[in-house]
Amino acid sequence: GQQVMQIPQYQHVQEGEDFTTYCNSSTTLSNIQWYKQRPGGHPVFLIQLVKSGEVKKQKRLTFQFGEAKKNSSLHITATQTTDVGTYFCAGGLSNTGKLIFGQGTTLQVKP
């Protein structure tokens, strides 16, 4: 079946270092969404990418959608302790109403 693989599973960084998580899909996606889940919380929507090669920025966060619409990445510049949590990508499949979630990358930031 369709899968979205996300790496790495865990990442520990020193505050101020950069962080990147990557997602790869076995099939072409219609769109990709990114969510953040704080420890003990629930996923919260961050952003959506729809167009091939699209790049979007939110302050220190940069999101990319690959040209083939099969991969995506989230890059955080100069991490802060408030960035701690698990980041999920979720790929959309046309006309299904479903999202396929990656396994998530858990980010720990040491002050």
Place this chain on the structure above:
Amino acid sequence: DGGITQSPKYLFRKEGQNVTLSCEQNLNHDAMYWYRQDPGQGLRLIYYSQIVNDFQKGDIAEGYSVSREKKESFPLTVTSAQKNPTAFYLCASKLAGGYNEQFFGPGTRLTVL
């Protein structure tokens, strides 16, 4: 306040018992979803419903059942047939259409003893 609620936050059941998890939303969303979250496995789709009185199986529907009699409500029953029911269960909803974000409830942590 508009939002999506799940109750209870923590639930304990004995093995062999069915249990129903509640999910209610007042966002006027058409679509609702149930996910199961286990450590290191992300969110796996159990069931989803795009309109009232209709629902589809997700990737791991075995041992679960749902109903969608009202737009606001999408309860999930974890039956005794589910082999590993202990997990964190998340409900989500969104507006109709493929490109809308999902809003998640706070989740229910089910422990089967």
